[in-house]
Structures are given as C-alpha cells and as structure tokens.
Amino acid sequence: MSKLTFPEGFIWGVATSSYQIEGAWNEDGKGESIWDRFSHTPGKIADGTNGDVACDHYHRWQEDIALMRSLGIEAYRFSVSWPRILPTGRGEINQAGLDFYSRLVDGLLEAGILPFLTLYHWDLPQALQEKGGWPTRATAEAFAEYTDVVSHHLGNRVKHWITHNEPAVVGFEGHLTGRHPPGVKDPNAALRAVHHLLLSHGWAVPVIRGNSPDAEIGIALNLVPAVPASASAADIHACRHFDGYLNRWFLDPLHGRHYPADMVANYIAQGHLPGEGLTFIQDGDLDAIAIQTDFLGVNYYTRAITRNEDAPDNLPQTTSPSSERTETGWEVYPDGLYHLLSRLHFEYQPRKIYVTENGASYSDGPDTDGRVRDYRRMDYLRNHIAAAYRAIQNGVPLAGYFVWSLMDNFEWAKGYTQRFGIVWIDYETQQRIPKDSALWYKETIAEKGVCMNRNRSDCGECRGDPSTSTAP
Numbered sequence: 001m002s003k004l005t006f007p008e009g010f011i012w013g014v015a016t017s018s019y020q021i022e023g024a025w026n027e028d029g030k031g032e033s034i035w036d037r038f039s040h041t042p043g044k045i046a047d048g049t050n051g052d053v054a055c056d057h058y059h060r061w062q063e064d065i066a067l068m069r070s071l072g073i074e075a076y077r078f079s080v081s082w083p084r085i086l087p088t089g090r091g092e093i094n095q096a097g098l099d100f101y102s103r104l105v106d107g108l109l110e111a112g113i114l115p116f117l118t119l120y121h122w123d124l125p126q127a128l129q130e131k132g133g134w135p136t137r138a139t140a141e142a143f144a145e146y147t148d149v150v151s152h153h154l155g156n157r158v159k160h161w162i163t164h165n166e167p168a169v170v171g172f173e174g175h176l177t178g179r180h181p182p183g184v185k186d187p188n189a190a191l192r193a194v195h196h197l198l199l200s201h202g203w204a205v206p207v208i209r210g211n212s213p214d215a216e217i218g219i220a221l222n223l224v225p226a227v228p229a230s231a232s233a234a235d236i237h238a239c240r241h242f243d244g245y246l247n248r249w250f251l252d253p254l255h256g257r258h259y260p261a262d263m264v265a266n267y268i269a270q271g272h273l274p275g276e277g278l279t280f281i282q283d284g285d286l287d288a289i290a291i292q293t294d295f296l297g298v299n300y301y302t303r304a305i306t307r308n309e310d311a312p313d314n315l316p317q318t319t320s321p322s323s324e325r326t327e328t329g330w331e332v333y334p335d336g337l338y339h340l341l342s343r344l345h346f347e348y349q350p351r352k353i354y355v356t357e358n359g360a361s362y363s364d365g366p367d368t369d370g371r372v373r374d375y376r377r378m379d380y381l382r383n384h385i386a387a388a389y390r391a392i393q394n395g396v397p398l399a400g401y402f403v404w405s406l407m408d409n410f411e412w413a414k415g416y417t418q419r420f421g422i423v424w425i426d427y428e429t430q431q432r433i434p435k436d437s438a439l440w441y442k443e444t445i446a447e448k449g450v451c452m453n454r455n456r457s458d459c460g461e462c463r464g465d466p467s468t469s470t471a472p
C-alpha cells in the first residue's frame with residue numbers, strides 16, 4: 001500500500017524560533033539577548049551575519065500567518081524571546097513585547113492554527129548572562145518568574161507549552177564546545193548549566209498548570225540514536241557513552257531515574273565533576289525535574305555512528321544504507337526516527353510524543369520560472385513521515401509532527417549559510433516563496449498522510465490520476 005494515512009486528530013505543524021526569524025533585535029523595548037551579543041562579536045558566526053533583521057517576522061507576522069493558513073498548517077511552534085518580555089531578565093515587564101505575542105496568538109487562533117509556544121529557544125537576556133547565566137541557580141529561578149509572566153498573559157489562549165528547546169545544545173554548545181553563547185569551554189559549567197535548565201523546566205511546569213489549567217506541557221529534546229561503528233567492545237563502549245552524554249543524561253532524570261550512574265562515574269574520572277559528584281544538586285531538585293509532563297517533544301535530524309580510536313579496523317563497519325547527507329553534513333537516516341520513537345515509548349513511556357522538529361538543509365533556490373524544486377527536502381520529509389507512521393503502527397503514542405522550518409532563517413553559528421525552510425526567503429526583499437516541499441506538505445496535511453509512490457508534488461496518483469505523475 002503506497003498511501004500511509006495517519007490517525008484522526010494527528011497534528012501537522014511547522015516550527016520556528018524567535019531569534020532565528022524575528023529580527024527587530026532592539027525595537028519596542030526589547031533587551032539584548034546572549035545571541036545578539038554573540039552574533040555582534042566578530043568571528044563567532046560563519047558568514048559574519050546576525051539576527052538583527054532575519055526574516056523580519058516581527059513586522060511580517062500577519063503575512064506569515066496568512067502563508068501558513070494558505071498551506072493548511074494546523075499548528076505553529078514558535079518561541080518567545082525572553083528579553084522582549086523582561087528586558088533585563090527579571091522584574092520590569094515590557095508590555096510591548098507581551099502585546100506582540102498576544103497579537104500573534106490571536107492571529108493564529110483566528111486562522112485556525114494551534115499555537116505551540118516554546119518558552120526558551122536559546123535567547124537568554126544578556127543581563128542574566130552577566131550574573132552567571134545557566135551555570136547559576138538564580139537563572140532557573142528567573143526562568144520560573146518569566147514563565148509565570150508569559151503563561152499568566154497567554155495561558156487562556158495557548159494550550160500547548162514547551163518549556164525548553166534542546167537543553168543539551170544550550171548546555172554543551174554554550175559551555176563545553178563554546179560554539180554558541182556564552183562561548184564558554186568548561187565541562188563542569190556545562191553540567192551545572194544542564195542541571196539548572198532541567199530544574200527550571202521542573203519548576204515551570206506547575207507554574208504553567210496554575211495559569212493554564214487544561215494545557216499540555218512538555219520539553220523538546222534533541223535526541224540522536226547511536227549505533228557502534230563495529231561490533232568491537234571499544235565501539236560498543238563509545239556508543240553507550242555517546243548515548244549517555246546526549247540522550248540518557250536528559251531522559252533519565254526527566255523520567256525519575258536520576259542522572260545515569262555510568263556517566264557520573266565517567267565525569268568524575270575525567271575531572272569534569274569533583275570526587276563527590278553532582279554537588280550542584282539540592283534536596284528536591286530531582287523530584288522537581290521528574291515532574292510528570294503531558295508529552296515529550298523530539299527533535300530528530302540524524303543518527304550517530306560511534307567509533308572509538310582503540311577499536312580494531314579490520315572488523316566490518318556500519319555504513320549508511322544511503323550515502324546521502326544534507327548540506328549540514330548530517331546523514332539522511334529516516335529509520336533512526338522509527339528506532340528513536342520506539343525506544344522512547346518502550347523505555348520511558350511518555351504519555352504522548354510530538355516530533356517537534358524534523359527537516360533538512362538544502363539550498364535549492366528559485367528556478368528561472370520562480371519555482372523552488374527542492375525535491376531532496378520533499379524526499380527527506382516524506383521518508384521521515386513514513387518512519388513516524390511505522391512508529392505509530394508499533395504502538396508509539398505519536399500525536400503530531402512539526403517540520404523544521406516554516407521558512408529559511410538564521411541558523412545560529414552557521415548564519416544564513418543553511419536553508420531549512422519549506423518557504424524560501426529572499427533576504428534582500430524579504431519575499432516569501434513556498435517551495436515545492438511546502439506545496440507537497442499542504443497536500444500531505446489535506447490527505448492526512450503521505451503517498452510513498454509520489455516523488456514529486458505534481459504526481460496525481462492519490463487523486464486517482466496516475467497519468468499526471470512526473471515522478472522520475
């Protein structure tokens with residue numbers, strides 16, 4: 001059967017984040033964020049750009065809602081810029097910032113689009129960074145206050161909340177590799193940052209519940225399923241270590257299982273934690289982090305093949321069934337999404353799962369006729385959606401899927417060199433052009449599923465007219 005039909009009620013969405021699309025970095029009382037500071041520092045962003053203007057969504061949000069509506073998008077995942085609401089992180093509220101998101105939410109609801117609001121997609125107020133940022137506990141306290149302000153104002157209309165986006169990236173890219181702000185390279189600071197991110201999630205959930213009693217609340221994690229490069233003990237060990245570092249370090253405490261003991265021992269052995277271990281944990285922290293949520297958000301792009309230098313190389317190596325990579329260099333591996341979702345369901349049993357991000361960077365642009373034939377993105381999305389379908393067949397309570405991203409945008413330290421959008425952005429004119437993948441996604445939503453025979457958006461098979469198929 002070539003048509004995969006999703007269950008009734010499955011939610012089809014698109015995702016963005018504030019710093020990547022809004023622009024208006026210093027307008028209407030917004031405070032400086034760590035991403036403003038970082039991108040304004042020479043040498044930090046690959047192409048020397050920043051998010052000052054980005055997609056100018058702050059001024060074009062109505063056009064963007066109309067665009068989503070025209071594509072039949074059912075849900076929009078966006079994030080709130082903390083320094084737009086609280087310019088110095090705590091205390092005085094910037095009403096203009098709240099009004100912006102209030103109008104956005106009203107506009108979405110009028111267009112029949114469900115708002116999925118992410119509270120933190122990386123743009124910490126710079127003022128809080130100067131007081132120590134995430135490695136300090138006070139930032140978690142500030143996050144709970146900020147959550148209260150936003151959920152108090154929007155909780156009557158927003159019924160889907162995501163506390164944090166990818167705490168691993170904030171913790172490790174910000175404080176271990178230094179590729180993201182604050183650009184620190186200190187393993188102990190990274191582990192403290194992660195703990196306070198998770199703690200602030202735990203504190204935020206009851207705050208949102210208080211302000212929006214019937215809301216669904218979750219956290220979005222970047223999870224990367226790993227396989228060993230060979231069946232050698234060394235590669236298997238490397239695989240387990242990678243999984244502990246990126247996946248279990250987050251999943252375990254969120255599901256009441258403490259931080260994984262093998263990783264704590266590793267970190268102590270490496271000197272990343274003191275001999276006594278996790279000294280930053282206070283009484284009650286782990287219970288707070290393990291609070292029951294309504295869903296788990298999964299951001300999936302690729303898998304990892306882990307290799308230990310000590311492994312003998314005369315053993316058969318795991319290779320990719322397709323050698324295809326997106327322009328970020330990430331392997332295209334749809335089965336990884338199926339494996340990941342199944343594992344989460346069987347090992348952790350979240351009440352519900354949403355794929356809160358999935359997508360691909362390809363730079364295909366407008367042809368002379370103005371059309372963007374981004375067939376590789378279409379294939380990527382279709383094959384991942386099919387993997388999600390198989391997971392549902394396997395019993396996974398997957399309730400929705402969000403494409404990253406609605407539109408091309410500022411891809412963090414890579415600047416504008418990567419295009420993930422299903423809508424093309426002409427950064428000179430700010431023109432939006434739905435790519436072929438957007439038109440294909442529109443049909444997918446309308447048909448509540450994908451046709452595996454259809455390689456091109458203009459294939460007519462599902463409409464009973466195979467003669468119109470132009471699949472190669």
Ligand code: FCB
Pocket residue numbers: 017020165166169222299357404411412420
């Ligand atoms: C994720 C981020 C998102 C975007 C995609 C490509 O890690 O959450 O903002 O950058 O990667």
